[in-house]
Amino acid sequence: MTEENGRKLSIICSKGTLDMAYPGLVLANAALMEGIDVNIFFTFWGLDMVNKKTMNYLKVSPLGNPSMHMPNGMGIPNLVGMLPGMTDMTTTMMKKEIEKLDFPPVDEFLEMIHDAGGKLYGCRMAMDMMHLEKEDLCEEVDEVIGAMEFMEISEGGNIIFI
Amino acid sequence: MTEENGRKLSIICSKGTLDMAYPGLVLANAALMEGIDVNIFFTFWGLDMVNKKTMNYLKVSPLGNPSMHMPNGMGIPNLVGMLPGMTDMTTTMMKKEIEKLDFPPVDEFLEMIHDAGGKLYGCRMAMDMMHLEKEDLCEEVDEVIGAMEFMEISEGGNIIFI
Amino acid sequence: MTEENGRKLSIICSKGTLDMAYPGLVLANAALMEGIDVNIFFTFWGLDMVNKKTMNYLKVSPLGNPSMHMPNGMGIPNLVGMLPGMTDMTTTMMKKEIEKLDFPPVDEFLEMIHDAGGKLYGCRMAMDMMHLEKEDLCEEVDEVIGAMEFMEISEGGNIIFI
Numbered sequence: 079m080t081e082e083n084g085r086k087l088s089i090i091c092s093k094g095t096l097d098m099a100y101p102g103l104v105l106a107n108a109a110l111m112e113g114i115d116v117n118i119f120f121t122f123w124g125l126d127m128v129n130k131k132t133m134n135y136l137k138v139s140p141l142g143n144p145s146m147h148m149p150n151g152m153g154i155p156n157l158v159g160m161l162p163g164m165t166d167m168t169t170t171m172m173k174k175e176i177e178k179l180d181f182p183p184v185d186e187f188l189e190m191i192h193d194a195g196g197k198l199y200g201c202r203m204a205m206d207m208m209h210l211e212k213e214d215l216c217e218e219v220d221e222v223i224g225a226m227e228f229m230e231i232s233e234g235g236n237i238i239f240i
Numbered sequence: 241m242t243e244e245n246g247r248k249l250s251i252i253c254s255k256g257t258l259d260m261a262y263p264g265l266v267l268a269n270a271a272l273m274e275g276i277d278v279n280i281f282f283t284f285w286g287l288d289m290v291n292k293k294t295m296n297y298l299k300v301s302p303l304g305n306p307s308m309h310m311p312n313g314m315g316i317p318n319l320v321g322m323l324p325g326m327t328d329m330t331t332t333m334m335k336k337e338i339e340k341l342d343f344p345p346v347d348e349f350l351e352m353i354h355d356a357g358g359k360l361y362g363c364r365m366a367m368d369m370m371h372l373e374k375e376d377l378c379e380e381v382d383e384v385i386g387a388m389e390f391m392e393i394s395e396g397g398n399i400i401f402i
Numbered sequence: 403m404t405e406e407n408g409r410k411l412s413i414i415c416s417k418g419t420l421d422m423a424y425p426g427l428v429l430a431n432a433a434l435m436e437g438i439d440v441n442i443f444f445t446f447w448g449l450d451m452v453n454k455k456t457m458n459y460l461k462v463s464p465l466g467n468p469s470m471h472m473p474n475g476m477g478i479p480n481l482v483g484m485l486p487g488m489t490d491m492t493t494t495m496m497k498k499e500i501e502k503l504d505f506p507p508v509d510e511f512l513e514m515i516h517d518a519g520g521k522l523y524g525c526r527m528a529m530d531m532m533h534l535e536k537e538d539l540c541e542e543v544d545e546v547i548g549a550m551e552f553m554e555i556s557e558g559g560n561i562i563f564i
Contacts, residue, residue, distance in 0.1 A: 085395065090562075092425055097284055101254055101401070104365060108387035122421055175369045203428060207499045225432035232560075233409065236394075238252075238401045239425070239562045247557065259446055263416055263563070266527060270549035337531045398556075400414075400563045 086115040086235025088228070093240060094126030096136040096172055102127075102240045103187045110194040115235070118191070119228045120219070121201035124240075125208060128200065128215045133184045137169045185216060192218040199223050199231075248277040248397025250390070255402060256288030258298040258334055264289075264402045265349045272356040277397070280353070281390045282381075283363035286402075287370060290362065290377045295346045299331045347378060354380040361385050361393075410439040410559025412552070417564060418450030420460040420496055426451075426564045427511045434518040439559070442515070443552045444543070445525035448564075449532060452524065452539045457508045461493045509540060516542040523547050523555075 087109045091102045102124075106116045126132040173183075182190065192198060200215050200222040212222050223231075249271045253264045264286075268278045288294040344352065354360060362377055362384040374384050385393075411433045415426045426448075430440045450456040506514060516522060524539050524546040536546050547555075 087391075087399075090425075090429075092422075092564075098254075101252075101284060104387050105252075105391075108391050111388055112391045114391065122425060172369075179365060179368055181365075203503060203505075206503055207496075225428050226435055229411075229429075229432050229436045229438065236399045237411075237560045237562055238399055239564050240254075240401050249553075249561075260416075263414075263446060266549050267414075267553075270553050273550055274553045276553065334531075341527060341530055343527075398561045400561055402416075402563050 083113040085113070086117070086232070088117040088119065088232035088235055088237045090119045090121060090228075090237065090239045091124035091127055092122045094123030094132070094136060096138040096169060096176075098240060099124075099127050099136050099184060100176065100181070102238075103184070103191065104181070105238070106191050106196055107187070107194070110191065110196055116191070116196040117199065117228075117231050118196060119199045119201060119223075121204040125200065125204055125210060125215075127184060128188065128198065128219050129210065130214060130216055133188075133216060136184060137165055138172050188216060188218045192220075197231075199228065201225065201228070245275040247275070248279070248394070250279040250281065250394035250397055250399045252281045252283060252390075252399065252401045253286035253289055254284045256285035256294070256298060258300040258331060258338075260402060261286075261289050261298050261346060262338065262343070264400075265346070265353065266343070267400065268353050268358055269349070269356070272353065272358055278353070278358040279361065279390075279393050280358060281361045281363060281385075283366040287362065287366055287372060287377075289346060290350065290360065290381050291372065292376060292378050295350075295378060298346060299327055300334050350378060350380045354382075359393075361390065363387065363390070407437040409437070410441070410556070412441040412443065412556035412559055412561045414443045414445060414552075414561065414563045415448035415451055416446045418447035418456070418460060420462040420493060422564060423448075423451050423460050423508060424500065424505065426562075427508070427515065428505070429562070430515050430520055431511070431518070434515065434520055440515070440520040441523065441552075441555050442520060443523045443525060443547075445528040449524065449528055449534060449539075451508060452512065452522065452543050453534065454538060454540050457512075457540060460508060461489050462496050512540060512542045516544075521555075523552065525549065525552070 087105070089102050089106055091099070093099065102118065106118055109116050120128050126136060181187065188198065198219045200210075200212070200219050202222050202224045205211070205222060212219070249267070251264050251268055253261070255261065264280065268280055271278050282290050288298060343349065350360065360381045362372075362374070362381050364384050364386045367373070367384060374381070411429070413426050413430055415423070417423065426442065430442055433440050444452050450460060505511065512522065522543045524534075524536070524543050526546050526548045529535070529546060536543070
């Protein structure tokens, strides 16, 4: 989109909830549109963002999250948040809001980022821990690498841990 | 306080809990006292930190947070953390500790940071998602901007995601 | 291990759960092996990682964490995650996986990082808040410092907030 400006941003995605997946995707996208090189390293729960089985089913839980509001601005008491179906309800609500803002679902967003030149990496250690193979991840993931390789790739730029 | 030293720190505040609000405020304040330029970008749940209705009512939940201790050093079992009133109790406990250390409440802390030259920004996308207008935010928020503008503002400095 | 390359990485550890302790330790270790200077600043719940009483008993909770899977790939419903013993079960599961990958427990990992030249710092403010003294922390912690001193130490390198 814009010309490259020599700047680099490396994002470590370590969370697998819907509300912590989008900040990484939005920042990556914004950086690419500014001509900044982007690397994303998916580790721990962040692998859920690129795991074909889970990437489009990320959830946001109201439990233990005092920031979660009902549409009326009231917090959700833990005793209510615990009820079956509440996680699904809050997830559906957030997905609708994301859609209204014209942001794509996770798989399409990653494709968009990848097409714009963003590099996606799976963390070897976390994949071993979760018994995941390269084939379990979406095809936009360029490579599975270790933390040392990630440190090399991120040299000379900003690193953000989400 | 100190002279400017050309260094820059941009903090992305994405959490709305009391225990994740203070680290950002404390770091921003420390950086300003060192003569570092500070930008804070409030996004997702972090908007609760600058939302006039919520900023002084941030909570900390014991639920699903195994690090939360009782004063006797014991963890809080989830079955107990779930009881009505436990979130309020842990919140009150932490607020007292913060006060004892002479740290101001969130609104005054933000005023202090702003007066010292820190710039505060609301994230347009997150505000749209949560149906918030500029008027809903405290007056210390300088501007509502998008992620691309934030990437420009943060150029040449450190970026921290909280 | 490798020669120093003039690069610097400062990691702020603010979480006390097992799943958010290891990313910091793994990154610190990888950076040191790449010849990068490493500083770790333990604040808020992150103090649990260097508190002698808690460091080897960090837990991971399934509650309010929709990313947490059962071995069969199914999520853990909040009503089940709330049952006594579920936090212990998920913690034991993760500890086993970490061990299988030949990663040491937290105390040994910190010793390894310290021996390789990594500097460990306790955050004075958070220690005051939690009524901790230097003696409560493991001996690998080099010093207890304030946020301003940490800002000075981190100058000219990357800063990551976990």
